[in-house]
Amino acid sequence: MGRIYAFLDDRLNLEPLVRAIADHPVPDHANPLKTPKALMYCFGGIAFMLILLQIVTGMFLMLYYVPSPDHAYASVTYIQDEVMFGSLVRAVHRVGASAAIVMVFLHMMRVYFTGAYKKPRELNWIAGIFLLVIVIGFGFSGYLLPWDQKAYWATTVGINLVATVPLVGDFLANVLRGGSEVGALTLVRFFVIHVMFLPALLLVFLAAHFFMIRRQGISQPL
C-alpha cells in the first residue's frame, strides 16, 4: 500500500490533494470523541455511508433482477431462495433503504434545530431538500420492483396521490404510470428511475452538498 502510494505520489504529486481532503480539523462541538452529543453531527455522514451501501448492494441485486411483470416476482424469489447470500443482500438493501431515509431525516432535524441552515448556508439547505426528495424517490420507486401485492397497491395509492394535484394531476399520474394503469410500462419506468435517473441526480446534488460544506465549514455551536 505504502509503496503503491509512494509510486503514485512521486508521479502525480498527490500529497497536497490528500491533505486537502483528509486533513480538516473537526471543531470540538462537532467531535463525538470530545462531546458525546456531537454524535448528531454524524447523522449526515452515516446517511452517506448508508447511501453507499445501497449503491453497492443495488448494483449486485441487478445481476439477477428483471423489471418485467412476467419475471420480476420470480426473479426476486430466485434471489431470496436460491442465490447464495441472496436473502442477506436483499435484506441489507431493504433495511438499508429505511435506515437511509431515517438518517437523512435525523440529519435534517439536526441542521434545523442547530440553525445551521441560516446564512451563509441557505444554498446547502436547499441542496439538502433536493437530496431528501431524491432519497424518498428512491424509496418510492424501489418499493414497486418486487411486483407483489404490497408493491402494486402501494404504487397505485402513491400515484393516486399525485393525481390529486390541481389541473395537471391526471396528466402527471399518467406520465408516472406510462399509461392509464399500473402495469408493464410502470414497472420498467420505476426501475429505470430507480437505477439510472435518481442515481445521476443524487450524485450531482451530493457533490454540491459536499462541496458547500467543505467551503463553508461546520456551523458554529448554539
Added chain:
Amino acid sequence: MTATIAETTTSRRNFLANGIKAIAGFFILALGIPLTGFTISSALKKDKHDWIEAAELGDLSDDKPTRITYHYRRKDGWMTTESRKTAFVVKEGNDAYTVFASRCTHLGCGLDWDATTNQFKCPCHGGVFDAHGNVVEGPPPRPLVKLGCKIEGRKLFVMEA
C-alpha cells in the same frame, strides 16, 4: 520533553489512522464475502436433473422399441421451460430397459423405427442405427444417446443426461 510530545502526537495519529483502516477492512470483508458468493453462486450451481415419469411398463412392447413422450422441465435461473420430448424404450430382458433419445446424433432430427429392417432411421440425411443404438450407416458420428432410466412400481422413469 518536546520530542516526547511530538512522538506521542505522531503515535496517536497513527493509532487513529490504523483504526480507520481496520474498520474499513472489516466493512470490506463483511460486504465482500457475501457479495462475492452472491455473484458466483449461479455459476457454482450444478444442473439438476430430476427423474421424469415417462411410461407404464404395461404399455411397453416386448419385441420392438416403443416410442414414448414425456414432459421435460428445464430450470434456467428463475425461469422454468417445459418441452415435450420423445424417446424409444427397448426391452433388453426381464425388467431391463434401455432408453434412447429419439434424436439423431448427426443433426438432431427425430428418428423413426423401421419394423421391416429392425432399424432406427433418420428421415433427414439417411442415418441408420440398429436396435442397440449403434450407427449402421450414414453421417451420424456417434451411437444414439442413452437416457438414465429406472423402474419404480411398474412405472418407467427417465432422466436427461
